[in-house]
Amino acid sequence: MSVVVLATFQAKDGDERNLLNALRESVPEIHSEAGCDLFALHEEDGGRIILIEKWQTEELLEAHLAAEPVANLVRRIEPFVAADPVVSRLKAVPAGTSSQGSV
Known part of the structure; x- marks a missing residue:
């Protein structure tokens, strides 16, 4: 069964574009990961970025979370x-x- 992940990031004041660009840099390598059906960025007023992910299985999501692309993403956005x-x-x-009726 697929798993959907919703992640909300709050930018520091004045760093909204920097945060969005840092997240964008991670998209190609995450899109290429096994089991990634969706990894989509959305903006909200107030400096919030909403990330909607969809993974084919819980196991593939867990593999993604332990993989280098996530470590790279964390380093970029920190x-x-x-x-x-x-x-x-x-x-x-x-x-x-x-x-x-579903994502």
Whole structure:
């Protein structure tokens, strides 16, 4: 069963662009990881960046979290985040059509 991850990053004042660019740098290598169906950045007012991820299995997500691309991402964003990201792992609740009722 797939796993969706929602991560919210808060930029330090004045570092919104730096944080977004640092996250963007990590996208190509994470997109190439086994099991990555989605790794998409979104902006919110107030310097928040929302990352939506979808992984094919819990095991592949765990492998991703232990892999070098995540360590690289953490190193890149560290100077620009105001606090640790808020991360939630989500499981789909079937509703409506399969294409519209899940990520």
